[in-house]
Amino acid sequence: MGFGRTSLVMTAIILGTATGAVAAESAVCASPEQAKKVQAAYQETPGRLPFMVNKALGMTEAQVASALPADQAMGVPNTQFAQVWDSLSKWENAVVLILSGGHTIEVYGPIHKGEPSTRTKNFNLSPEGAGMSGHLRPDLVSAIYAVTIPGKDGAKTRGVMFMDAEGKSAFSAFLPSEGAPPTPAQIAQFDATWAAMKAMPSVCAKM
Amino acid sequence: MNYCCFIAGLVGVCLVPLWAASANVPSFCASPDQATRVRQEYLGLLGQAPSVVAAGLGVTEGTVLSGLPDGQSLGVAPVEFEKVWASLSEWDNAITLIKRDGHEFEIVGPVHTGRYGRDKQRFDLNPVGWGAAGHIMPSNIGAIFAVSLPTRGDAKAQGVLFLNNAGEMSFAAMVPVVSGRSSQTVSKQFGDTWQAMRTMPRVCN
Numbered sequence: 439m440g441f442g443r444t445s446l447v448m449t450a451i452i453l454g455t456a457t458g459a460v461a462a463e464s465a466v467c468a469s470p471e472q473a474k475k476v477q478a479a480y481q482e483t484p485g486r487l488p489f490m491v492n493k494a495l496g497m498t499e500a501q502v503a504s505a506l507p508a509d510q511a512m513g514v515p516n517t518q519f520a521q522v523w524d525s526l527s528k529w530e531n532a533v534v535l536i537l538s539g540g541h542t543i544e545v546y547g548p549i550h551k552g553e554p555s556t557r558t559k560n561f562n563l564s565p566e567g568a569g570m571s572g573h574l575r576p577d578l579v580s581a582i583y584a585v586t587i588p589g590k591d592g593a594k595t596r597g598v599m600f601m602d603a604e605g606k607s608a609f610s611a612f613l614p615s616e617g618a619p620p621t622p623a624q625i626a627q628f629d630a631t632w633a634a635m636k637a638m639p640s641v642c643a644k645m
Numbered sequence: 646m647n648y649c650c651f652i653a654g655l656v657g658v659c660l661v662p663l664w665a666a667s668a669n670v671p672s673f674c675a676s677p678d679q680a681t682r683v684r685q686e687y688l689g690l691l692g693q694a695p696s697v698v699a700a701g702l703g704v705t706e707g708t709v710l711s712g713l714p715d716g717q718s719l720g721v722a723p724v725e726f727e728k729v730w731a732s733l734s735e736w737d738n739a740i741t742l743i744k745r746d747g748h749e750f751e752i753v754g755p756v757h758t759g760r761y762g763r764d765k766q767r768f769d770l771n772p773v774g775w776g777a778a779g780h781i782m783p784s785n786i787g788a789i790f791a792v793s794l795p796t797r798g799d800a801k802a803q804g805v806l807f808l809n810n811a812g813e814m815s816f817a818a819m820v821p822v823v824s825g826r827s828s829q830t831v832s833k834q835f836g837d838t839w840q841a842m843r844t845m846p847r848v849c850n
Contacts, residue, residue, distance in 0.1 A: 538745040539815045540782040547666050547775060559747075568753060568775045575747040608745050 458511040460529035465498045465605030466513070466581045467642035472497055485589035489607060498605025503583040504642045512632065513583045513641040519561065519576035520554065521638065525631040526598060527551040530624060532611045534570050545570040549611055577604060581641040584632050593619060596628045669722070671811025673681025673707030674849035683712030693706050693794035695806070696814065710790040712848040717794055721845040723786040728845065732838040733805060734758040736831050739818040741777040746822070752777045756818050785809055788848040791839050800826055803835045
């Protein structure tokens, strides 16, 4: 099964809240020991997104993502924010998930183009039409992870997660999969983002 | 009962409600001095968001909102969440603002109706069509403020802000502004929300 809207959000509510006990120092990249834990956890129960796993392992979401196999997760530094966003804005549709203050907000629609402000640290999104707009702060993003995680039935959850300084996902964009799997066109758009990110520097050293 | 008991009883009757009321008043509610400063500050910052004024004064948004004059701000207790949300979902359209650390998200679309989930903790929004959906945790809301702030000319910035327990804005539903003016229809619907909130218990004295 893929992660539909409900299962994704419900699990986010249950598991995806703050993990303040996790040290912020190495909040983004797993140590070799942590990586072994992650791999064992996924071998036992595959198909879960990092926010469904990290608390049980005593790690951050970013650390979990960093320890996934290279064909399931890929992390780039925040210096690549504009290029990643440009690629996301070519998706025909997305589910943006914002976890804030215990609230879980979902936004359906296209991802608007954006550009860095010339006066502030903001990355300003175009305010045209439906979907999400606003002002993002790439400097507050510690890492950007693309994930394509296979479930038990082979269906994949595909998305891009923007991690905060504590290694928690501040916001994420997923391919919609509620009710029906993503279309071939949507999968191709995600694959283009994946390919673009693969050409970027990695946020963690290869283990 | 002798006089001592009678007087003690009266004092108790008088003090208990006061104590109960003050126990429920959030710490971010503006003191008279803070309210004076907020109003003075706003004279020179017409149309600024409460967060800007709050940063300038070194206080929370809740302090700024509770320090504004009647007619510009109206704060109600979080127990009124469901009623306020029902009123917001009558609006034709809104701009939902969400703050997450330094990120600010804006979502155009209607405010979806919602209801409490089985656990009675989460308030689930109907995920129909455009706009913000998801799940709200009313227990993480410290106050709800309707604002109608003068900007340039006779324009106003109108909306309903949901503050966290520390008095900072978590999210808000604002009346959309087109070409510098609020949508007339939604502005009228905001007026209905304002009137509904006027009948609810205030969050600050």
